[in-house]
Amino acid sequence: MTAPTARPSWMERPSLAGTIVKAVAIAVILALVLYPFLTVLATSLSDQGEISKSGGLVLWPSHPTLAAYRTIFAGGVVTRALFVSIGVTVFGTAASMLATIAMAYGLSRRDMIGGRPILLVALFTMLFNAGIIPNFLVVKQLGLLNSYASLVVPVLVSAFNLVVLRNFFMNIPQELIDSARIDGAGELSILIRLVLPLSKAVLAVVALFYAVEYWNSFFHALLYLSDTGKWPLSLVLRAYVLQSQPTAGSTDAMANQLPPQEGIQMAVVIIAIVPILLVYPFLQRYFTKGVLTGAVKG
Amino acid sequence: MTLPGLLPVTILLLILNLGTILSVGFEQILLQRDNVGPEAGEVLDTYVYFHGIIDGAWGPSAAVGLVKGLIGTGLILGANKLAHLFGQEGVYRT
Numbered sequence: 001m002t003a004p005t006a007r008p009s010w011m012e013r014p015s016l017a018g019t020i021v022k023a024v025a026i027a028v029i030l031a032l033v034l035y036p037f038l039t040v041l042a043t044s045l046s047d048q049g050e051i052s053k054s055g056g057l058v059l060w061p062s063h064p065t066l067a068a069y070r071t072i073f074a075g076g077v078v079t080r081a082l083f084v085s086i087g088v089t090v091f092g093t094a095a096s097m098l099a100t101i102a103m104a105y106g107l108s109r110r111d112m113i114g115g116r117p118i119l120l121v122a123l124f125t126m127l128f129n130a131g132i133i134p135n136f137l138v139v140k141q142l143g144l145l146n147s148y149a150s151l152v153v154p155v156l157v158s159a160f161n162l163v164v165l166r167n168f169f170m171n172i173p174q175e176l177i178d179s180a181r182i183d184g185a186g187e188l189s190i191l192i193r194l195v196l197p198l199s200k201a202v203l204a205v206v207a208l209f210y211a212v213e214y215w216n217s218f219f220h221a222l223l224y225l226s227d228t229g230k231w232p233l234s235l236v237l238r239a240y241v242l243q244s245q246p247t248a249g250s251t252d253a254m255a256n257q258l259p260p261q262e263g264i265q266m267a268v269v270i271i272a273i274v275p276i277l278l279v280y281p282f283l284q285r286y287f288t289k290g291v292l293t294g295a296v297k298g
Numbered sequence: 299m300t301l302p303g304l305l306p307v308t309i310l311l312l313i314l315n316l317g318t319i320l321s322v323g324f325e326q327i328l329l330q331r332d333n334v335g336p337e338a339g340e341v342l343d344t345y346v347y348f349h350g351i352i353d354g355a356w357g358p359s360a361a362v363g364l365v366k367g368l369i370g371t372g373l374i375l376g377a378n379k380l381a382h383l384f385g386q387e388g389v390y391r392t
Contacts, residue, residue: 126314126317127317127371127374127375128317128367128368128370128371129317129318129366129367129370130363130364130367131346131360131362131363131364131366131367132343132346132347132350132351132359132363133346133350133351133356133359133360133363134360134363136350136351137356160314218325219324219325219328222328223347223351238329241329242329242332
């Protein structure tokens with residue numbers, strides 16, 4: 001991976017055997033991760049003949065076809081679910097960030113009146129969870145059933161992210177904030193013009209945590225949304241997988257007109273995975289300096 | 299020195315995750331439960347979901363959820379105490 005010259009001088013050069021062992025280990029792990037992914041991708045691009053020939057799992061499509069993707073996007077259900085998922089993710093992440101930043105900044109100031117009890121209330125949600133039924137009843141009493149707000153409001157502030165952000169804010173030197181105050185800045189402009197620009201890394205990480213949570217939101221949608229027209233992608237994917245389980249081997253007659261069931265399922269899987277996959281690499285570099293700098297000092 | 303340096307954060311996350319140790323992957327089990335039948339694939343969370351939300355047996359299901367939450371809380375408190383006994387910082391100090 002690294003050339004010997006890139007190694008610090010006090011380190012020994014790795015032995016040949018060690019390098020080989022490491023390379024094999026990494027290759028095995030890589031294969032374990034990539035194999036299912038490749039299979040899903042290849043199956044989504046295959047036609048029925050190929051899928052039944054290889055027993056349901058294709059590794060390399062010999063005649064790649066986009067028929068499965070055309071079918072699911074023509075149906076309209078997946079397209080709408082995709083917009084629902086994107087909308088919930090975008091608005092949910094924005095709302096969560098707003099609430100978490102405001103709360104974390106307030107709680108990070110040592111002269112905050114009543115800060116301690118508020119923090120303890122937030123921390124208590126990490127300690128104790130009453131379970132599914134009470135949550136459901138609260139959402140029901142709030143009249144949020146069957147609304148997109150039910151996917152956002154109950155998980156608006158995650159206590160873990162709140163603590164990460166608060167600890168990061170607390171590590172910003174008090175002198176910096178005092179200097180801004182001497183220059184005449186109010187709390188809001190201190191937060192927006194001084195604290196937030198200093199916290200870009202941790203903000204990116206927290207936003208990513210929220211976004212992934214909203215994108216993958218499955219159980220909340222299953223609980224609160226009985227109207228299938230409002231389903232996000234994860235629930236539509238589940239419906240596709242469930243509805244096609246008993247039909248194995250019964251599609252020979254129309255094998256070449258309709259795209260195969262497996263292909264459609266895998267195409268939906270790909271659509272659900274790809275956005276996260278596209279975002280992760282760009283935000284990952286913030287991870288090292290982002291989370292831990294905030295979390296180490298309790 | 300890397301691992302000892304990571305120890306406090308590792309312990310912190312371990313203790314916090316202990317609280318959800320009884321949530322044994324609800325979504326995967328829910329999705330695959332039909333293939334093995336409820337007698338083989340029922341866990342606390344799916345029990346609460348199917349008996350409470352679907353069948354409307356609110357009382358017993360809420361009790362199951364409460365017990366699960368209490369066990370999680372007990373595990374967090376116990377693990378935190380244990381971390382203190384070993385001279386670690388844990389999640390919090392009282």
